Structures are given as structure tokens and as C-alpha cells.
Amino acid sequence: MDTERTCLLIIDIQYDxxxxxxxxxxxxGPSIISNIxxxxxxxxxxxxxxxxxxxxxxxxxxxxxxxxIELFQRTGGFLIGGTRGAEIVEAIKPLPSEAVVIxxxxxxxxxxxxxxxxxxxxxxxxxxxxxxxxxxxxxTFTDAISLDYDVIVLEDGTASSNLEIQxxxxxxxxxxxxxxxxxxxxxxxxxYQI
Amino acid sequence: MDTERTCLLIIDIQYDxxxxxxxxxxxxGPSIISNIxxxxxxxxxxxxxxxxxxxxxxxxxxxxxxxxIELFQRTGGFLIGGTRGAEIVEAIKPLPSEAVVIxxxxxxxxxxxxxxxxxxxxxxxxxxxxxxxxxxxxxTFTDAISLDYDVIVLEDGTASSNLEIQxxxxxxxxxxxxxxxxxxxxxxxxxYQI
Numbered sequence: 001m002d003t004e005r006t007c008l009l010i011i012d013i014q015y016d017x018x019x020x021x022x023x024x025x026x027x028x029g030p031s032i033i034s035n036i037x038x039x040x041x042x043x044x045x046x047x048x049x050x051x052x053x054x055x056x057x058x059x060x061x062x063x064x065x066x067x068x069i070e071l072f073q074r075t076g077g078f079l080i081g082g083t084r085g086a087e088i089v090e091a092i093k094p095l096p097s098e099a100v101v102i103x104x105x106x107x108x109x110x111x112x113x114x115x116x117x118x119x120x121x122x123x124x125x126x127x128x129x130x131x132x133x134x135x136x137x138x139x140t141f142t143d144a145i146s147l148d149y150d151v152i153v154l155e156d157g158t159a160s161s162n163l164e165i166q167x168x169x170x171x172x173x174x175x176x177x178x179x180x181x182x183x184x185x186x187x188x189x190x191x192y193q194i
Numbered sequence: 195m196d197t198e199r200t201c202l203l204i205i206d207i208q209y210d211x212x213x214x215x216x217x218x219x220x221x222x223g224p225s226i227i228s229n230i231x232x233x234x235x236x237x238x239x240x241x242x243x244x245x246x247x248x249x250x251x252x253x254x255x256x257x258x259x260x261x262x263i264e265l266f267q268r269t270g271g272f273l274i275g276g277t278r279g280a281e282i283v284e285a286i287k288p289l290p291s292e293a294v295v296i297x298x299x300x301x302x303x304x305x306x307x308x309x310x311x312x313x314x315x316x317x318x319x320x321x322x323x324x325x326x327x328x329x330x331x332x333x334t335f336t337d338a339i340s341l342d343y344d345v346i347v348l349e350d351g352t353a354s355s356n357l358e359i360q361x362x363x364x365x366x367x368x369x370x371x372x373x374x375x376x377x378x379x380x381x382x383x384x385x386y387q388i
Binding site: 065066067068105106107110134135138139142143145146148150164165168169171172175176177 | 259260261262299300301304328329332333336337339340342344358359362363365366369370371
């Protein structure tokens with residue numbers, strides 16, 4: 001891993017995925033925040049690139065996934081720009097100097113400027129964390145390796161609605177080239193430039 | 195399902211995924227060919243759109259996934275244009291009039307003309323089959339729903355290296371909007387325009 005060429009991607013750590021009352025609540029979500037905070041702090045202290053990704057929708061639902069329109073309408077909507085539910089949680093709130101990429105679908109690369117930004121910064125390695133593993137994490141990972149990035153997925157910095165889904169998805173990603181590592185392992189790799 | 199606006203996508207049914215001696219052999223692969231043949235025949239008899247997708251690589255490996263370059267070099271390569279391994283199997287060989295889309299990565303939409311072709315034909319619904327479920331099927335499905343297609347994934351027309359992987363991937367896809375159906379169920383839906 002070339003630490004100079006490594007970016008930390010933090011995906012969808014927004015209240016609407018983390019509040020137990022939200023229709024999009026991911027059960028494993030709240031427990032991973034402290035690990036993400038830990039690696040984020042390491043990146044900030046070492047002036048390494050961090051990019052936040054969030055999902056935002058219009059209040060009329062016109063940009064919501066087709067398969068979620070019914071849920072959006074029935075529940076009054078989610079991840080609507082300007083609402084608290086769409087905000088990144090306080091513990092890891094982006095600094096004014098940190099980039100936030102807005103996405104509308106599962107993959108952080110899908111119809112976004114993310115790949116262009118990573119190329120500009122000559123990034124080779126990505127560390128992916130956030131929620132949730134079978135959907136946005138996996139879709140982002142698939143695009144990332146398709147684009148020739150080397151990818152680490154944080155085992156304890158990603159979450160699913162249950163452990164079985166979490167495990168099967170980490171295995172599938174490992175089978176096509178993801179490195180699955182814990183937060184402390186990655187910080188050690190970065191620290192000692194292994 | 196609007197049968198006029200439905201396309202059958204047949205993904206990666208190539209010898210290098212189906213020969214037991216190939217480094218890319220998918221154990222569940224051979225058993226699904228007859229189901230794919232059945233639905234393909236239905237589409238042909240009814241003059242409905244079929245698109246074949248195949249993965250092709252250059253013999254020097256310059257367009258192979260980064261995570262598979264070592265395997266490619268060690269085994270002498272796979273899915274190389276002009277070799278038997280890259281061909282679609284005889285039982286479902288495309289007719290001269292049928293389109294074949296070439297891809298280099300997991301998703302059939304990734305840097306290909308597939309979406310443009312489907313739009314031109316005003317396709318709304320996709321039926322996805324082929325190999326293998328956790329990789330190319332799932333990546334194609336994720337892009338397809340991101341692009342607002344309604345997607346059926348053929349339970350008995352897709353395959354993985356084992357049943358556990360097959361099941362967990364079908365479940366994850368169902369959870370974000372795929373309809374998981376058997377070949378006979380889909381043919382009935384099409385036949386009776388349900």
C-alpha cells in the first residue's frame with residue numbers, strides 16, 4: 001500500500017441509516033461508528049485524503065430508486081436534502097475542507113465525479129467503510145476494482161442488517177480481490193508503511 | 195411485465211467458465227444450460243429481444259482485471275478472443291442476427307454499449323441469466339436497477355460455485371428489488387402476459 005496514494009472512502013454514514021426509527025435503518029450500523037472515527041482521525045492527523053459519500057434525494061422522490069419509490073412515498077421520504085436524516089452523523093462530520101460526493105444509487109461511482117477526483121489525486125488504493133455492506137459498499141467495491149483500484153474493505157467498519165449477510169458479502173468480495181481487514185490492522189499497515 | 199419491452203440477457207456462458215479444467219470453472223454452471231436454452235428458445239420463437247454478453251480478453255492480458263493478472267499469466271490466460279474457451283457454448287450459440295456485447299469487467303453495463311442498445315429498443319424489463327451469480331450477474335443486476343430497469347433474475351438459470359453463495363446472493367438481490375423466479379415461471383408470465 002502506498003500511503004500517499006491511499007484514500008479513505010466513508011459511505012452513507014447518515015442519520016437515516018442509523019436511527020432505529022428510520023425505514024432504512026441498518027441494524028449493524030451504530031456499532032461501527034467508533035471504528036470509522038478512529039481511522040478518520042488517523043487520516044486527518046496524517047493529512048491523507050478522505051472522501052465522504054452520501055445519498056441524497058429530492059423531496060418529491062423523483063430521483064429515488066424505482067424499487068424504493070413506494071417506500072419513499074409511504075413513509076414520507078428519506079435522505080432528503082436539508083433534513084437531519086440526510087446529514088452525516090456528528091461524530092464523523094466532514095470538515096469544511098473535506099470533499100463530499102453526492103450519489104443517487106448504490107455505487108459511489110455510479111454517475112458521480114468520484115473516479116475523476118481520485119484520478120486527479122493519483123489515488124491507487126481505496127479503503128472503503130460505511131453502510132451497508134450488501135448494497136452500497138459492495139456496489140462501490142465492484143466499480144472500484146473494475147476501475148483497477150486496490151481495495152481494502154473494513155471488516156469492522158462496514159455493517160449489514162445481520163451477521164450472515166455481512167459474512168457472505170465480505171467473502172464474495174474477498175473472492176474477487178478485496179482485502180478484508182480490521183481498522184487496527186489497516187492503521188498499522190499505514191503507520192509502518194507495510 | 196410488458197413482453198414487448200422485455201430483453202433476455204445471457205451472460206458469460208462461455209467454455210472457459212464451463213470446462214472443469216479451466217481456472218475459471220464455476221461448479222454450478224453446467225447444470226443451468228438447459229434452462230437457459232429453454233428460455234432462449236421461447237424468446238426466439240416469439241421474436242423477442244435477446245442479447246448475449248461475453249467476457250473477452252487480449253492474449254497479452256492487458257485488459258484483464260488487475261486482481262486476476264497473476265492467475266492469467268500463471269495459467270496461460272483465459273477468455274482470449276479467437277480461442278474455444280472464449281466462445282459461447284454450442285447449445286445456445288448466438289444466431290448471426292443476435293447481438294453480442296463484449297465486456298471486460300463484471301457488469302455487462304460497465305463501459306459497454308448495452309444501456310444504449312436497450313434504450314434504443316425501449317426495453318423496460320430485463321431477464322438476467324448466466325454465470326456467475328456473485329460476480330457478473332450481481333454486478334449487472336446492480337447497474338440495471340440503478341438505471342431503472344425492472345429485473346428478473348433466473349433462480350435456475352444462474353449459478354455459483356456452491357449453493358450457499360447462490361442463495362445469499364439471490365437474497366441480497368431480492369432485498370433491493372430483484373424478482374427471483376424460475377425459468378418455467380418466467381415463461382408462463384410471458385406466455386399469459388401476466
